[in-house]
Amino acid sequence: MAVTATDALVVFTPSGRRGRFPVGTPLLQAARSLGVDIDSVCGGRGLCGRCQVVLAEGEFPKHGVTSRAAHLSPSGAVEQQFCRSQPMATGRRLSCSTLLLGDVVVDVPPDSQVHRQVVRKAAEARDIELDPAVRLHYVEVQPPDMHDPSGDLRRLEDALEFEWRLTGLACDVRVLQQLQPALRRGAWKVTVAVHGGSQIIAVWPGFRERVYGIAVDVGSTTIAAHLCDLGSGDVVAAAGTMNPQIRFGEDLMSRVSYVMMHAGGEKEMTDAVRAAINGLVADVTRQAGISPDEILEATFVGNPIMHHLLLGISPVELGGAPFALSTDASLTLWATEIDLAIHRNARIYVLPCIAGHVGADAAGVVLAERPDLSEEVTLLVDVGTNAELVLGNHRRLLACSSPTGPAFEGAQVSCGQRAAPGAIERVRIDRQTLEPRFKVIGCDLWSDEPGFAEAVAATGVTGICGSGIIEVVAEMYLAGAIRHDGSIDGELGARNARIHADGRTFAYRLHNGADGRAPLAITQNDVRAIQLAKAALHAGARLLMERMGVDRVDRIRLAGAFGSHIDVKYAMVLGMIPDCALDHVSSAGNAAGTGARIALLDQRARRTIEQLVRRVEKIETAVEPRFQEFFVEAMAIPHLTAPYARLREAVALPERGTAAGDARRRKRATGRRSA
Ligand code: FES
Numbered sequence: 138m139a140v141t142a143t144d145a146l147v148v149f150t151p152s153g154r155r156g157r158f159p160v161g162t163p164l165l166q167a168a169r170s171l172g173v174d175i176d177s178v179c180g181g182r183g184l185c186g187r188c189q190v191v192l193a194e195g196e197f198p199k200h201g202v203t204s205r206a207a208h209l210s211p212s213g214a215v216e217q218q219f220c221r222s223q224p225m226a227t228g229r230r231l232s233c234s235t236l237l238l239g240d241v242v243v244d245v246p247p248d249s250q251v252h253r254q255v256v257r258k259a260a261e262a263r264d265i266e267l268d269p270a271v272r273l274h275y276v277e278v279q280p281p282d283m284h285d286p287s288g289d290l291r292r293l294e295d296a297l298e299f300e301w302r303l304t305g306l307a308c309d310v311r312v313l314q315q316l317q318p319a320l321r322r323g324a325w326k327v328t329v330a331v332h333g334g335s336q337i338i339a340v341w342p343g344f345r346e347r348v349y350g351i352a353v354d355v356g357s358t359t360i361a362a363h364l365c366d367l368g369s370g371d372v373v374a375a376a377g378t379m380n381p382q383i384r385f386g387e388d389l390m391s392r393v394s395y396v397m398m399h400a401g402g403e404k405e406m407t408d409a410v411r412a413a414i415n416g417l418v419a420d421v422t423r424q425a426g427i428s429p430d431e432i433l434e435a436t437f438v439g440n441p442i443m444h445h446l447l448l449g450i451s452p453v454e455l456g457g458a459p460f461a462l463s464t465d466a467s468l469t470l471w472a473t474e475i476d477l478a479i480h481r482n483a484r485i486y487v488l489p490c491i492a493g494h495v496g497a498d499a500a501g502v503v504l505a506e507r508p509d510l511s512e513e514v515t516l517l518v519d520v521g522t523n524a525e526l527v528l529g530n531h532r533r534l535l536a537c538s539s540p541t542g543p544a545f546e547g548a549q550v551s552c553g554q555r556a557a558p559g560a561i562e563r564v565r566i567d568r569q570t571l572e573p574r575f576k577v578i579g580c581d582l583w584s585d586e587p588g589f590a591e592a593v594a595a596t597g598v599t600g601i602c603g604s605g606i607i608e609v610v611a612e613m614y615l616a617g618a619i620r621h622d623g624s625i626d627g628e629l630g631a632r633n634a635r636i637h638a639d640g641r642t643f644a645y646r647l648h649n650g651a652d653g654r655a656p657l658a659i660t661q662n663d664v665r666a667i668q669l670a671k672a673a674l675h676a677g678a679r680l681l682m683e684r685m686g687v688d689r690v691d692r693i694r695l696a697g698a699f700g701s702h703i704d705v706k707y708a709m710v711l712g713m714i715p716d717c718a719l720d721h722v723s724s725a726g727n728a729a730g731t732g733a734r735i736a737l738l739d740q741r742a743r744r745t746i747e748q749l750v751r752r753v754e755k756i757e758t759a760v761e762p763r764f765q766e767f768f769v770e771a772m773a774i775p776h777l778t779a780p781y782a783r784l785r786e787a788v789a790l791p792e793r794g795t796a797a798g799d800a801r802r803r804k805r806a807t808g809r810r811s812a
Pocket of ligand 1: 176177178179180181182183184185186187188189231232233234
């Protein structure tokens with residue numbers, strides 16, 4: 138462009154893009170022609186407020202610009218009208234209504250950028266880039282004309298092409314059913330929702346600023362939903378519920394068995410899970426004060442069996458070798474295809490599965506954690522009734538599933554229960570006296586603190602949940618009450634009443650019981666159940682490490698509700714996970730759900746995970762002879778052969794089965810018989 142006296146220079150920060158434009162050019166127009174990322178829903182009509190910028194005043198020698206307020210047009214009628222409805226922060230201007238009069242430097246704040254980042258709270262988490270598949274476009278459509286017999290849809294498409302450069306749009310009959318009433322009620326001004334830049338999915342009369350999406354993690358025990366504003370990326374409401382399929386079977390395989398043994402069982406379970414998800418939709422929309430009709434997109438993650446049942450596909454093939462998935466590809470569907478009670482034209486995106494035992498939930502964890510971006514070897518562990526493991530770095534990614542069973546969730550343990558008020562969740566055992574102290578869910582006090590009995594009077598001490606079981610078994614080992622091979626040391630019982638005979642084996646009394654409740658004890662069978670579960674988990678990790686050719690991992694991330702609650706130190710004392718520096722082991726929170734949210738807010742992330750899952754090398758533990766060998770070694774606490782040198786730097790582990798170690802252990806308990 139030739140430089141004339143009627144041109145002015147504009148520099149946009151932080152991109153640094155610059156150009157000269159005729160005086161009188163709207164800033165938004167200048168930005169667009171320079172490819173500067175500024176958001177807009179209303180197409181520059183001063184309605185949406187998405188295009189806000191800030192003038193940077195002063196001398197900018199680097200840019201050769203003296204930037205002054207007088208170099209922009211004063212606030213006009215459109216801007217003032219907008220400010221009356223939605224006051225803007227001081228110094229902000231609507232770039233669509235602000236004209237360039239002289240040289241300026243203009244800052245585009247993050248909240249005005251189309252591809253802005255949504256900041257995630259977790260310390261190690263990457264921020265989410267905002268690029269939702271559903272976008273809103275406000276347009277003014279030419280009214281019909283006797284001399285131009287084109288249909289209303291043609292004129293809508295012309296307007297979208299002219300104002301938003303959208304071409305080749307598809308539109309189905311459900312949109313056509315909305316179109317004519319919307320155009321006429323909106324006096325030919327409508328807001329159009331376009332999915333993926335190619336499919337018109339909704340039309341509303343007049344200007345509409347917001348639409349929402351929902352990310353759902355369908356777990357076998359719980360279902361969690363996050364309602365997000367697709368314009369800002371903010372989570373505006375969240376809710377969770379128990380998966381009602383539990384009434385058909387606690388764990389995954391019992392649900393598959395239910396389908397095998399009951400004609401129509403899969404439909405019952407599909408109906409149940411869909412009803413629960415619709416209940417969550419009602420819950421989050423009520424919290425946010427919106428209508429379910431305002432939800433235009435939903436994303437889903439879930440293990441393969443939950444994935445199939447959500448989609449109305451029988452999971453029977455997943456119940457046995459070769460564990461064939463109906464499809465491992467991602468799916469894009471209509472909400473009506475899975476009876477989801479949101480906008481009737483909403484789209485559904487289901488993340489791809491990795492393998493017959495490693496589902497879309499693991500894909501969600503990979504998307505949230507992105508182990509492929511790092512040089513470090515990362516182990517991702519999603520602990521549920523089955524543990525899904527992913528190991529790798531930027532060179533390779535491997536995945537498998539380990540049959541841990543439900544012991545980590547409190548099942549198969551005599552006094553185990555789900556995490557609920559009254560359940561023991563933390564345990565400490567005195568190394569000398571074997572006296573325990575503990576905390577229960579719903580009470581901040583330890584059991585040996587004044588006021589504990591009164592504080593838990595309402596619920597009582599009802600059982601022990603997954604994190605409590607991990608801690609009590611690990612603490613029993615650290616206190617010498619359990620040997621390296623997992624046997625409860627009955628010899629201690631002669632001197633310490635906490636250890637007592639239980640048939641042919643021994644048990645540890647954790648709580649005396651009160652109010653007529655039975656005492657809570659950890660039996661040999663309970664310890665064995667935890668050993669079997671942790672050995673399966675460890676063996677899966679070892680198998681992946683061997684395949685990758687590494688003998689150590691740099692980082693471990695524990696995903697899922699269970700991963701959020703366990704103390705990683707105790708998980709490692711038990712040998713659930715391989716040795717690793719303790720400060721490199723952390724919870725990834727609900728990483729599968731985060732993956733669903735990333736896929737909801739950033740459509741490019743869908744291509745990323747679709748490509749990543751194709752790269753993942755799938756290992757089937759059921760047919761790997763080495764898995765059995767690793768499993769047997771991993772039954773010992775923490776492990777038969779692995780030295781756990783890094784753990785020993787942080788935790789004093791008992792000596793292994795040496796006479797001296799045993800003697801020391803017995804000496805500690807001598808003469809300290811408890812009440
Ligand atoms: S683009 Fe909508 S207010 Fe400026």
